[in-house]
Amino acid sequence: MTTSLIFYAVLGVASTVFAFVSNRRLWADGGAGPVSVLEGLFYFFGVVSLCLGWYFNIRYVHHDPHTASYVNYVKSLFSNWASDSAAQDYTMVNVVLLPLWTIVDGRRRGIRVPWIFFVMSLFTSLAFSMAVYLAFVERQVRYNREVPASSKTAYPQL
Numbered sequence: 787m788t789t790s791l792i793f794y795a796v797l798g799v800a801s802t803v804f805a806f807v808s809n810r811r812l813w814a815d816g817g818a819g820p821v822s823v824l825e826g827l828f829y830f831f832g833v834v835s836l837c838l839g840w841y842f843n844i845r846y847v848h849h850d851p852h853t854a855s856y857v858n859y860v861k862s863l864f865s866n867w868a869s870d871s872a873a874q875d876y877t878m879v880n881v882v883l884l885p886l887w888t889i890v891d892g893r894r895r896g897i898r899v900p901w902i903f904f905v906m907s908l909f910t911s912l913a914f915s916m917a918v919y920l921a922f923v924e925r926q927v928r929y930n931r932e933v934p935a936s937s938k939t940a941y942p943q944l
Contacts, residue, residue, distance in 0.1 A: 788847055795840075798909035801902055802918065808899040809922060811929070818928035825924040832917025839911035880912045888919050895926050 812818050821829070846862075847854040863873035885904040892900025900919075907915035 794909050801906040805902045812925045818925045825921045828917045828921035832914040835911050835913035
């Protein structure tokens with residue numbers, strides 16, 4: 787392991803823990819109940835994506851440690867027409883659409899600190915952060931059914 791891989795792993799774990807701690811009421815007694823099948827599937831595929839992504843990232847860094855950098859990684863994404871298409875799609879989703887979606891939708895649903903899912907995506911993987919966000923949405927929907935809001939017009943407490 788290199789220092790940069792450990793650094794990004796620590797930031798990935800920290801941002802994920804922060805998301806769970808900030809929304810701990812969803813798991814508290816009287817919250818949304820046990821993990822549903824759908825929520826479990828989101829966690830499962832998120833973890834699979836995380837493991838696969840880190841496997842390839844570690845191989846990238848160890849393949850040529852002297853040139854492995856974020857700049858060279860991004861350049862490698864745009865190495866032919868097919869990867870150019872996928873890379874622009876990935877970049878647009880990760881840098882523009884994910885933050886807009888999670889922040890706006892997360893606030894509407896009552897998820898606390900919804901911007902953390904974008905931050906998480908920078909250190910884990912896009913699919914992992916999307917899967918965790920969708921699991922939180924599933925849990926928040928069930929939580930809202932179990933714990934009635936004080937008012938239909940009240941803005942969720944952050």
